[in-house]
Amino acid sequence: MTSRDQRFIDRRRFLEIGGASALGATMLSLGDRGGFSRAFAAETPISFQLSWIKSIQYGGYFAGIDQGIYKKHGIDPTFVSGGPNVDPVANVASGRSPLGDRPIGPLIVAREKGIPIKVIGTVFQKSPYSIISLAKKPIRNVKELAGKTIATATSGRPMMLYMIKEAGLDPASVNLVPSAPDPSALVSGQIDGYAGYSTNQGVMLQTRGVEIVTLNAHDLGLPETTGTIYGREDFLKDNRDLVVRFLRASAESWRWGLDHPEATAKMMxxxxxxxxxxxxxxxxxxxxxxxxxxxxxxxxxGLLTLDLPLYGKIIELYRNVGLVKGDMKVEELCDASFADAAAKS
Structure with missing residues (x-):
């Protein structure tokens, strides 16, 4: 081997060692910032139990999948369909899915029963739950419920009775009947009012050319949130970083979905x-x-954050209705720290 060859080998070896050292330093630097693990590690899977079937009411979540927002945050979510024959809270409580969404009412009832779940965020800060009537036969205030037949879900019946009593009406003067998912009974004249979501059943009627009037329950003193995000307490405790990243990605996803309604509707x-x-x-x-x-x-x-004073009012409302009998505190039901942390960065 000539001295020239030796110099070439030494130089090449130096570059190899130096290059490896530089790469190692870069990897360590990225690792210190969390960039290396995010850039190369596989996304963390997480299952989320939906309260209802997959439709636009969950459009923000699916926009996040479609636009790669969850992937950017290192999350690989699976959104499990709900429906009339699914008990979403039971699925979360049993661990089938560690996170889920539900209107706040069933979550308060579940917590009252000792089910270890906690509210950590919400999509709908104000519920669109309303009494829907036909424009040609409108119900414009609670007192006009007297003598009417109103369809309501079984879970909503206690609240309806409370609202009727608070208005000074005799509960016997209002005929409450079970509701179906489709509000067509309103059009056929079988019922005078339908207790449902103006954004769902109300839209069903409007897109069929039916003119309606809505009486929002929140505005009547029955506050509620829906699309309320909750999880098993043990999972939340053991996976804080993952849950915060999921909420951060979800808030970003919902922002995109709301800003691009046509594209979101099309993808759904x-x-x-x-x-x-x-x-x-x-x-x-x-x-x-x-x-x-x-x-x-x-x-x-920011989107998905919690209004704790509002949840205090909702708990008190459920206590007045008789669905909360213990001394439930807001802190037992909610943990705002996850959504607050997600909103900060």
């Missing part, structure tokens, strides 16, 4: 939603949902 109809969804109905629903999602703390702190 074509790729992510249940078969048979109507594009115009999906588009109308997400547009109608926007003010309810952006209400309250969402306007100042």
């Amino acid at each position: 109809v074509e790729r992510y939603g249940n078969p048979g969804l109507n594009y115009e109905a999906q588009l109308t629903e997400i547009k109608e949902s926007k003010p309810y999602i952006e209400a309250g703390p969402a306007a100042t702190k």
Whole structure:
């Protein structure tokens, strides 16, 4: 081997060692900032139990999948469909899915029963739950319920009775009957009012050319949130970073979905939603949902954050109705720290 060859080998060896050292330093630097693990590690899977079937009411979540937002945050979510034959809270409590969404009422009832779940965020800061009537036969205030037949879900019956009593009406003067998912009984004249969501059943009727009047329950003194995000307490405790990243990605996903309603409606109809969804109905629903999602703390702190004083009022309402018998505190039901942390970065 000549001295020239030796010099070449030494130089090449130096570059190899130096290059490896530089790469190692870069990897360590990225690792210190969390960038290396995010850039190369596989996304963390997480299962989320939906309260209802896959439709535009969950459009923000699926926009996050479609736009790669969850992937950017190192999350690989699976959104499990709910429906009339699914008990979402039981699925979360049993560990089938560690996170889920539900209207706040069933979550308060579950917590009252000792089920170890906790509210950590909400999509709809103000519930669109309303009494829907026909414009040609409107119900404009609670007192006009007297002598009427109103369809309501079994779970909503206690609240309806409370509202009727608070208005000074005899509960016997209002005929409460079980509701079906489709409000067509209102059009056929079988019922005078339908207790449901103006953004869902209300939109169903509007897209069929039916003119309606809505009486929002929140505005009547029955506050509620829906799309309320909750999880098993043990999972939340053991996976704080993952849950915060999920909420951060979800807030970003919902922001994108609300800002791009046409694209979000299209993707739900074509790729992510249940078969048979109507594009115009999906588009109308997400547009109608926007003010309810952006209400309250969402306007100042960020999407999905919690209004703890509001939840205190909701707990007190459920106590007055008789669905909460113990001394439940807001802190037992809610933990705002997850959504607050997600909103900060």
